[in-house]
Structure formats: structure tokens, C-alpha cells
Amino acid sequence: MKVRSRFSSALLSAMFVFTTVVSFNSAGASELKLSADEVAKASQIYFNICTGCHGTLRKGATGPNLLPKRTQELGTQGLEDIIWGGTPGGMPNWGEQGALTREEANLLARYLQEDVVAPPEISMGQIKMSWNLMVPVDKRPKAPQHKRNWLNYFGVVERDAGKVVVIDGDTKEIVSRVDSGYATHILRSSASGRYFLSIGRDGKVGMIDLWTEKPSLVAVAKPCAEARSVDSSKYKGYEDKLIIVGCYWPPHMVILDGQTLEPKKVVGTRGYTYDTMEYHPEPRVAAIVSSHYTPEWVCNIKETGYIWLVDYSDIENLKVTMIEGERYLHDGGWDKHHRYFMPAANMKDTMVVIDTKERKRVAKFEVGVKPHPGRGANFDDPKFGPVHSTVHIGEGLVSVWGTDPEKHKANAWKVVRKIELPAGGGCLFLKTHPNSKNLWVDFTLNVDLEPHQSLGVLDINNLEKPVEMIKITDNPKARVVHMEYNKDGTEVWVSVWAKEGEIVIFDDKTKKEKARIKGLVTPTGKFNVYNTMKDIY
């Protein structure tokens, strides 16, 4: 049922596609001249693979700036070589890995020497037009329509297919395959767990009802042209009331109704970097978490290095606390008590610690090269007490620091362990569970190909013990990525990211394979309802 949207979804997609008008700069204009078709194609490629690290306005973030002054110095051939073969600094070898053809790499190299033109803004009027309430609240079931243990459902992102596969964690059956849209990035669970919220790289947010026999979308909206984050209101009394979407472009966050996705409020993030206090036209909203202590969302503002606490208790008189963090903020998670939020500033090799009770930063410290915690992993270290930990993209290391300033003050916000990973770095995620004594790490972006197919497992009771490597797949083109526990913490689910991908399920205690779910297209992140709603990691 289509209640409010007055436009077809095709038209809406078209509305928000990046319309890039290129004006030519002086240097070598004629040789670089791109046709309108070429500009359209190049800007789509840029959006697909470049914008995450280099920014929509090409001012740089995790990667360096790609403004004409710099790109023209590198020249078409220099740029094409880098696009094709990558760099030791972390630039992927897009050509070599088959993501681009020679012609596409050349086109992109020429495109990057053009002036940057900002994509259009998006107003509330446009967001409202994109909103489609397929199933109004009064048409939804009042109780689950099935006997399944939906709190142990897993939502799996099929990235290239633009779908979310809902899997019954008890029976391992695929319950539903939901068309969530282009390049779905992650899922979050609503506070009650009833809804999966999907957010696409194209800025589309979807709401999937897990109480129906076959989970399906009940509402969608498109508050951004590009996005990475979504969360719901989790504080007592506000459960499932509101939702926030963090956009990459335009640089803003949008608050929506937690039952219908009706857009409520747009809040801009443009402002000044926390340190040099220079104006930045594109502060993107990276990871968002929902506070359990207060009616607030905690939002990483990547380019300016602020952590914003956005109070949703009164959005007409919106209170935002802007905490000075570090550049460029990316991901991060809670300590086990959900008081301290620890975002990673990956380009500064730094973790920031925010006390959401006192509403301020309490620490900032260096870890390894390019930390990438995802949500990180909490465990009780036999020697150092409660700790949190991260892996790194830039080196083969698990960094571990204390998180208990009351009972283990000497260790709090200090790196107490740097555990070497013999397979090297390029890690994206690590994971454990309160009921587990294992710490699982992936090697998805390792410089060598071989570790891509394996996981490492550390023994929390004996962290000095060599890391155990477990081979997950024989497919040489597959990359193993992202681990998630089931509700009880007895199974670990792992994605084999490939065109003919699969989920491999391990018994956590024995570390033996228990099941494989095949027939998945490029599965990446997967999210257990209970662990996601309760922030258990």
C-alpha cells in the first residue's frame, strides 16, 4: 500500500542521482574535455568507489584530497596508474582487482582533474516526497504472526544485490529476502528489536517488520544522496519513537518517525574543524549509536572531528552537545556498560573516549595504524579487567585498553596490550560476546590474498597464545568479512564475500564448522536482532 508518495521510486532515484555539472579549469582544458555522458559515468564511478575516503567535494578524509591543483600535477597517466594499481598507503588497486576496466580508470583519471561541483542540496520537501509508508501502523500485526524466535533472527546485507536476507538463527532457514535497494550498507535493530532498519549508500532508509510471516518493508524514505548510518531512539520511554539517519551528502542528519519513517527534522553539520577551526563544507555523519543513559544519539562528525550528542526528547528545541574529538571520526562502539562511547579517528591512529553521562570527552590515545573497530569488542581481560579492543587496517595488531576508571583506574583509557597478528593487517572487524572466551578477527583487506580466506581466533583466557588461523573458504576470489554472534553467544556467523557467497556458522566453543548458508550474493555485514538492539559486542 502506497500512502503518501506521489512519485514512482524510479523517478525518486533519478531525483537524487548526483547531477554533476563540470566547469573547466584553465590547465589543459581541451585535452581533458569530457562529454556529458562521460561526466555522468565518471561521477557514478566516483560515487561508487572514491567518495568514502576522498569525500564528495574531493577535499580528502581517510584518503588525500583530489582537488585539481593536486590531480593536475599527477596527470592523467599518474592518476590512472594509482587507480589501477593502488598505493602502499592504502589506496586499493581497483583495476587489478577487477573493479574497473582500463577505460574506466582512464576516464576517472581525466574526471579527477576537473573542477569540483557540489551536488545539489536536499530539502525537507524533497525528503517528504521520497517517503513511502507501505504499511501504516494500524495495518501491522499487534503480535508476531509466527512462532519463530525472531529475537535470534539475523539480517544479512547482500551488498551488490541491494537486498537484506532475513535468516532464522535457530533453524538457519532464509525467512525473507527484502529489496532494500542499491548498496545497502548496514542494518540496525529498533529499540524493541521488532524492526530492522536498513541504510543504503544511496541514502535510502528502509524499515523491515520482523513480526509478519515474511518480513518485508513497511516504510522507506531517502533523506540523503549518500549515507552510512542509522539508529533508533533507545532510551526508556522513547523506544521505537524516532529514527536518525546520518548522511554523507548532503552533510546533515535527518530525524524520522520511529514507526512510519515520516521525516521530522533536518539538522545540518556544516561547520568548523575542532582543532584548526577552519570551515568545512562537507562534515559527514559517520557512525551513530543510541545512548542507553540519556535520550540522545551519539553521532560521529567525520571531517570536523566532533562527536555530537543529539537530544531527541524535544526536537523542536533541539539540544546538541558538540564534543571535541579528533579527525577523521569513523566507527566505534560502547564499553560493556554503555556509558563510554569510543570512536576511532582512523587517520590519526587514535581512539577517543566520550563519557555520555558527563557529556564530555574523557580521553584520547593512540593505538595502531588506522584502527577500524567496527563496534569493537568488550571482554574481561584476565590481567587488566574490563577492556575494549580494536583491529587495524594499517597493521596486524589487536589494541586493547582498559574501560573501567572506577575499579581499574590505572588501566583506564591506556593501551594495555598490543597483540600481534602474524597474518598481518588489513583487518576490518573483531568480535566476541559476553558468553564467549574467543576473539575473532578478519583480514579482509590484507595486502596478501591468502589471509582473505581465513579468520584468526584469539583465546581471551590466554592472550599470549599464538593466534589460531581458521580457513573458511577455498574460493580464491572470496574475502571473509564480519563476524556476528547468535543471541546466546554460542555460534559465530561469518560472511564469505563473493558473487557466490555464503555464511559459515561456527560453534564458538569448539571452533568447528556447524553449518553453511549458501546461495547468497556478496554477503557482508550481518546483524543479530538481540545483540544489535542491546549493543552486545
Place this chain on the structure above:
Amino acid sequence: MKVRSRFSSALLSAMFVFTTVVSFNSAGASELKLSADEVAKASQIYFNICTGCHGTLRKGATGPNLLPKRTQELGTQGLEDIIWGGTPGGMPNWGEQGALTREEANLLARYLQEDVVAPPEISMGQIKMSWNLMVPVDKRPKAPQHKRNWLNYFGVVERDAGKVVVIDGDTKEIVSRVDSGYATHILRSSASGRYFLSIGRDGKVGMIDLWTEKPSLVAVAKPCAEARSVDSSKYKGYEDKLIIVGCYWPPHMVILDGQTLEPKKVVGTRGYTYDTMEYHPEPRVAAIVSSHYTPEWVCNIKETGYIWLVDYSDIENLKVTMIEGERYLHDGGWDKHHRYFMPAANMKDTMVVIDTKERKRVAKFEVGVKPHPGRGANFDDPKFGPVHSTVHIGEGLVSVWGTDPEKHKANAWKVVRKIELPAGGGCLFLKTHPNSKNLWVDFTLNVDLEPHQSLGVLDINNLEKPVEMIKITDNPKARVVHMEYNKDGTEVWVSVWAKEGEIVIFDDKTKKEKARIKGLVTPTGKFNVYNTMKDIY
């Protein structure tokens, strides 16, 4: 003594002059073509007389937008006619009143058909370079160096001279004439009253120490290219600790040290309009007041229609409450208890009421056409209890509304009187004092010339009585503007705004002239130390 600045003030002025690069639009480009000199001259004229109402980016505010689509339709002749002769809608007749020559009006008409190019941003690095601490704190006197009653000093802005004249309110002697810089807009008193803070339209803030024999600047900084507002931290425990400057361009506010003007923090205001939630690139900071209830400044964000409460108790973890108000916010003042702040949205003929204790909007109501309260006037209405009031630019009216929701609930935030002013509108200010029973109004922008030389006086005890008109000057080119009481509320000081201007002082009880202070160049606003520091009006 020059402690920190590494650049001459001339160089600093040059640094922040609007450097407008004009790129030509398609329509009629050749005939409109301006030379670089013409662009420089036209953009300076635009800055001097247009930007206040039409905005730096010409998107419109109190006046309509002046973007090429609209201006090219009007054409050079049409624009020139309007610039020369004004409009009934409120556009001043700049040519007829002698502010522009025919050539300048024509130049401006052509300039306005060009594309808009945003002026440069200003970073903290640049602001720091502009900072000049002439007298460090330890070189300043520990007690007043004179026996004068400095709490009854008046600071008078000599607008065209770019000076602040400090006058002893007891003796009426000019104590000092301070070179505050180009087009000084207003003064505010620091919480202790010791310092006058001047803010220039050119964005320069100055700090004048009233404890020295001859008050003079002890520090200056230039946080903006254009500005209108400044205030200090007034909450208990924070007196004279911090200062805020509200900029028109760049759209930001800057927090500075309250003793030295050392720049501390830049906070951007770019964001979304409160109602349609469209991105606005130029939300300017209009009036600012300092809360007596909380460690917060209350800032009118003109274009987006928000009132921001900026908490200065912890500027590294800055808390901002963004209250939905109305467009376009301009000036406003406190109720007599300093709990409710009442800004005017003059283009919506609306007053907004903010409860700074509960941190939210409590009312919004229509008054007359284009309210312009300045700080407004509080008094006890014999019939309706405690009220606040405003005059209007657009009609000859004093609007009066209740401000006591506890003891006079029925009248609170409702217009209880609309008192007609027989001389008509074009009023900029009205003023009374707790010890007075008179309400003084000016007619500075009246459509007729004759009321410009007079003031109206209303009897608070008998508001039905006809308004008494008092002729202030015989100079037909002078405009009478802005009233201020002395500390005791026994005298009213009035500016005669002319090249050979003066201050006329009235005994408030008898309404008889008491003294004239002559030899002032274009005196406009004047600020009694005690009344300004205590927000008495």
C-alpha cells in the same frame, strides 16, 4: 603596547575586505561587463548599504532576493530607479537622500545583475592574527584610577566617524573619544560594567577599559568580515570571563576571552530553515543577549529562524539548544525578570517568546507591521500588569503584550494594547525605565521628513492620552534616534543623528530639556553602563 599582533591594522583591514570575483552569467554579459575597479567599488557600496537587508549572498532577508534571475528581469534602469528613489515597501531612496551619486546607483544596478560569489571564509588562524592585546591584564589598574561615577558613563557611537565617545553621565563631560573603527554598530557592557565592548559592522570587536583616567582600547580582534552583535558572559561565576561575537559574514559566532579578547572557539551557523527545512548558506547572527538564569548566550539566527542557547560553561563540549523561532529574527529584549527573551521576526510581523529557564519557545504572536523593538520596553501597565512593548518600522503603532504568565495569565503573550502613533511609523526604538512613567518613541525612518526631528512621549499611567510630540532639533537634515536613560532613570538621552550631531538630555519627569552635548559626528546608539550591564529597559 602591542603584544601579539604580527600585522599592522591596515594589513588586517585589507585581509578581510570583501574580495569579490565576478563570473559572468549568460544574459547580456557584454553590456554589463564591470571592470575590476568597478567590482571593488560596487561590492563596497553593497556592503555599506545593501547587505543588512538583502544578505551577503543576496538571497534576501528583510528585503527581497537580488539574485540574477530577478535583477536581470528588472534590468539596469529598473534597478537604478529603485536604488535612487526607493519603494513603498521599505527600500530607502538612497539617491534622493544623498547617499549615492547617479553613477554609483548605475554601477550598483549593473553589479546586481552579476552572479553572486561568496566572500572568503575566515579561519581561527586568521582571527588570531587579527587579535591585538594592547594592554595585558596585569598592566591594567586594580581599581578605578579616577573618582568619576563610571557606572553612569554613557558610550555614544559616532557612526560615520568610527568612534565611541565616553561621556560622564553625572557631569556631562566627554571623558574620552576612542577610535573603535569603521561603522561601529553598538556597545555592550561587560557583566561587571568595567568594559565597554564595541562591535563594528566590519566585524571588529573592541574592549574599552573604563577604569583608566581616559578610557581606551585594551584589546581588539576581528572575528568577522561583517557583524552586528556582541555580549559578555553574565551568569554568576562567569562575569567578564568570556565574550561572544555574532557575525553576519562568515555565518558564525566566535567566543573570545572576556579579559583579553583572545579568540577561543568558532561555531558555524549554516544549516536549515526551521520551517521548510531548506539549506541556507548564510544564517546571520542578529541580536545576542546574555542569560541571567543560566551560563548561556541567547542568539538570534536570522535567516533560519532559530534562537540558539549557547552554553559557555564548557566550550570544549559546547552545548547548543536550537529553538524553533520565526524568520527573519532581528532584535529583541528581556522581560523585567530576565527570564523570557522576546525577539522580533520583523518580516513576519511576529514576536517570539523564549523561556530561557525551560529552554523552549512558549509563544509566538503577531504584532504590527515590521516590529523593531531594539531591546523593547518593560513597564507595569495600570490595567494589564507587567508588559513588554515594541514600535514598528511599518506602521505607527506601539504594540503592548503581557509578560507575566503566573499572576496575569490571561494577558501573557497576548497583545493587550495597540496604541496609535499619530505621527505615523518608521520608528526604530522605544524606551522607558523602572523609575519612569514615560515611554519615549522615535520616528527615525518615518516616510515624512518632519517627524524625524521629534520624539513622541506616552504616559504609562494614562496610555489613552494623546501622544505628546517633542521637537528636538531644527536641523531639517537631522534624524532623532535612540533613547537611553541614565542610571537613576531620571534623565533621557537622545541622539540627533547628523554630521554636526548632538545629544539632547531631558529631565524625564518634567520632559524639559536639561542639557545638550554638541560636537558629535553622527551619534546614533548610546549606552548607559549600569542599564546595559543589568539589562534595564
